[in-house]
Amino acid sequence: MSAREELTPxxxxxxxxxxxxxxxxxxxxxxxxxxxDGPFTKSATVKLVELTGTxxxxxxxxxxxxxxxxxxLLGIGAGDEVIVPSFTFSSGASSIVAAGGVPVFVDIEGDxxxxxxxxxxxxxxxxxxxxxxxxxxxxxxxxxAIMAISRKHNIPVIEDNAHGLAVQxxxxxxxxxxxxxxxxxxxxxxxxxxxxGAVLINDPSLVEAAEIMxxxxxNRSKFLRGQVDKYTWVExxxxxxxxxxxxxxxxxxxxxxxxxxxxxxxxxxRYSAELSDWASSLGGKVMTPAHGEHAAHVxxxxxxxxDKRDGLLEHLRSHGVIGTFHYVPLHSSPAGQKYGRxxxxxxxxxxxxxxxxxxxLWPGMSDEQVAYVIExxxxxx
Ligand SMILES: *Cc1c(COP(=O)(O)O)cnc(C)c1O
Numbered sequence: 001m002s003a004r005e006e007l008t009p010x011x012x013x014x015x016x017x018x019x020x021x022x023x024x025x026x027x028x029x030x031x032x033x034x035x036x037d038g039p040f041t042k043s044a045t046v047k048l049v050e051l052t053g054t055x056x057x058x059x060x061x062x063x064x065x066x067x068x069x070x071x072x073l074l075g076i077g078a079g080d081e082v083i084v085p086s087f088t089f090s091s092g093a094s095s096i097v098a099a100g101g102v103p104v105f106v107d108i109e110g111d112x113x114x115x116x117x118x119x120x121x122x123x124x125x126x127x128x129x130x131x132x133x134x135x136x137x138x139x140x141x142x143x144x145a146i147m148a149i150s151r152k153h154n155i156p157v158i159e160d161n162a163h164g165l166a167v168q169x170x171x172x173x174x175x176x177x178x179x180x181x182x183x184x185x186x187x188x189x190x191x192x193x194x195x196x197g198a199v200l201i202n203d204p205s206l207v208e209a210a211e212i213m214x215x216x217x218x219n220r221s222k223f224l225r226g227q228v229d230k231y232t233w234v235e236x237x238x239x240x241x242x243x244x245x246x247x248x249x250x251x252x253x254x255x256x257x258x259x260x261x262x263x264x265x266x267x268x269x270r271y272s273a274e275l276s277d278w279a280s281s282l283g284g285k286v287m288t289p290a291h292g293e294h295a296a297h298v299x300x301x302x303x304x305x306x307d308k309r310d311g312l313l314e315h316l317r318s319h320g321v322i323g324t325f326h327y328v329p330l331h332s333s334p335a336g337q338k339y340g341r342x343x344x345x346x347x348x349x350x351x352x353x354x355x356x357x358x359x360x361l362w363p364g365m366s367d368e369q370v371a372y373v374i375e376x377x378x379x380x381x
Pocket of ligand 1: 063065
């Protein structure tokens with residue numbers, strides 16, 4: 001085999017295998033507690049509390065489920081508006097629609113991909129019930145500006161922190177700043193359990209409601225703690241809690257978190273150092289987090305135009321490297337047009353999404369594979 005055949009294909013993302021996962025899973029299967037909220041749920045939750053610094057965290061079946069809970073917890077219902085960036089994952093808007101609300105799309109800042117606080121302020125009406133921000137790549141949104149708008153208009157903030165677990169930013173730890181925040185543990189995320197998520201309840205007045213909502217609308221959590229002598233249906237809820245099987249995998253992943261992040265940062269830093277001259281020479285640029293911090297969740301290049309971006313992805317593919325774009329802007333998606341509305345120009349969103357190319361980034365990549373990606377990217381002119 002040639003050297004290239006041994007290295008390729010280099011997939012875009014390969015889920016991390018946590019060393020302790022098989023043992024943890026075997027323990028759950030051998031136990032009589034396979035449903036949710038058992039020992040591994042408790043253990044993983046404690047680890048998340050330590051990593052993020054916020055006290056009230058509930059594991060969920062997905063990041064999407066956590067977003068649905070966040071929207072419902074803030075009381076969003078029929079006709080209520082929630083301001084979201086158009087450049088985000090579909091669940092950021094779909095969760096609002098699930099509650100009967102209307103996603104109001106606004107533009108991003110041109111170089112971070114994060115929601116532009118100035119555009120948020122312009123989109124506020126008397127129907128606005130929340131502002132939902134997403135820290136792209138775990139690089140912080142300008143939360144000082146967002147929280148100032150939140151206080152001025154008395155509108156709560158949801159942080160979609162699917163990419164930025166445990167990122168310490170100048171604004172505070174990501175996921176601990178807004179009233180409610182979410183994490184995703186999908187297997188494309190830095191830490192995963194196949195499918196899973198968490199909701200972080202930073203506003204203490206929402207904690208009890210969150211427990212009830214996650215437990216099918218019952219006060220079962222209080223019952224299990226001995227605070228009530230029977231449990232019953234008390235509010236709208238659903239089944240948002242993951243089984244112990246998922247929690248067991250998550251717990252093993254969280255044990256490996258430091259090592260995962262160390263390797264992801266090594267690769268990210270190499271891409272950044274070795275590709276920035278190449279990107280500039282073509283009139284583009286490499287990912288440059290505006291406030292310094294990020295989660296090494298994604299590494300992207302902003303190409304000078306759409307054709308050059310598609311050309312780069314095609315070139316990589318023909319050499320066995322899978323890169324990818326990110327987010328068809330939601331304001332122009334079929335469901336975005338049907339359910340949402342836009343305020344202001346979407347020029348930066350359209351430009352960013354049409355020029356962005358992400359490179360493979362996962363902890364199991366070998367140094368040779370990283371070098372091969374860099375060499376292949378640089379061969380594109
Ligand atoms: C992955 C992701 C989600 C959804 O998470 P799931 O666990 O897949 O439901 C939400 N928002 C963003 C920004 C994501 O990247």
